[in-house]
Amino acid sequence: MNIVVCIKQVPGTTDVKINEKTNTLIREGVESIINPFDVYAIEEGLRIKEKVGGKVSILCMGPPQAKESIKEAIAMGADEGILLSDRAFAGSDTWATSYTLSQGIKKIGNADLIICGKQAIDGDTAQVGPGIAETLNLPFIAYVRKIEDIRDGYIRCERLMEEGYEVIEMSLPALITVVKEINNPRLPSLKGMMRAKKAEIVTWTANDLNSIPENIGLNGSPTQVVKIFSPPARGGGEMLHGEIEEQAEKLVTKIRELKIV
Helix, strand or coil: CEEEEEECEEECCCCCEEECCCCEEECCCCCEEECHHHHHHHHHHHHHHHHHCCEEEEEEECCHHHHHHHHHHHHHCCCEEEEECCHHHCCCCHHHHHHHHHHHHHHHCCCCEEEEECCCCCCCCCCHHHHHHHHHCCCEEEEEEEEEEEECCEEEEEEEECCEEEEEEECCCEEEEECHHHCCCCCCCHHHHHHHHHCCCEEECHHHHCCCHHHCCCCCCCCCCCCCCCCCCCCCCCCCCCCHHHHHHHHHHHHHHHCCC
């Protein structure tokens, strides 16, 4: 079974800078980590491989430094890693990111299952996984907490809901996004770290993907950030003391003074 796990490298700190011209994060030179939800996706891909056989390919879009995150995934046990890196991809919103990753998946070829973390911690939109599925016209299950069964041409999953879970079956190839309840990620082994150190990470540019220029980067992003600013500091509140009736009377008086109602 050919499994593609899509990961993202995200800032490992809240001390980030913004490009004033594009209103996008400056990722170069910033301490970075694998998006935490994507680590669960990697682990699940490895578990499926151990159960039914096959190959786990890691796909990531980002600057050259994102190769380090791919190598971490290889140290865990992934077979290969591909980085989609090109200045033309800069400023991509979730739509453009979904398109670019889908082009990378097409180039890898013959993917039976695509696994993504449910969302990235630097965006929290949870849109890229579904966007890839839509672009590739694949069946899709979100918030998967358990894979009950998987075999050639078939997968059955438990999907986490607000008040329980659903059991859903669908045909392969397909895409799922996973939540942290699905597993406990392993630590890289010494052998895995040595293999990752020697691993050659393939880099594909926009030209390698034969992507449509109008669909990538800022040009291909329907959603763009117009302005980023810090909200003004709020003043301290006022505590009301006394018995409940006394506090209620003081509150009513304050509301009338401020002409809130």
